[in-house]
Amino acid sequence: MEETAAPALAPFQALGSAARTxxxxxxxxxxxxxxxxxxxxxxxxEIIGDQDLHDEGREQAERGRDDLDKPSQVNDLKKFKQLT
Known part of the structure; x- marks a missing residue:
């Protein structure tokens, strides 16, 4: 019986998934x-009364929150598999 190449690729596929994660x-x-x-x-x-530092901190916190709320990018093939 002939073996296919898929089992040999399985460890590399797992590494790709782990790297993406x-x-x-x-x-x-x-x-x-x-x-x-x-x-x-x-x-x-706010404590030291530096409004510029306070505003800079608020903007930085908002950027971090906005980036956290972004949906993660999913591989197109994975999207296709989810649809089928």
Whole structure:
């Protein structure tokens, strides 16, 4: 009986999936870090009375939140498989 090439590719497909998951996790971590840093700047600006720092922090926190709320990009082939 002849073996197909699919079993040999399975580990590489798993690595691709793990790498994609890792990139998404890193992006989420970066966005969360940006949001936390923005909130910290906002609080420090409010405490010391620096309106510019407060506004900068608010904008940074909003950018982090907006990036977190973006839908993740899904592979087109995966979208197709979900539809079938």
């Amino acid at each position: 890792s990139r998404l996790a890193m992006a989420r971590t970066k966005n969360l870090t940006q949001r936390i840093a923005g909130k910290a700047k906002q609080a420090v600006g």
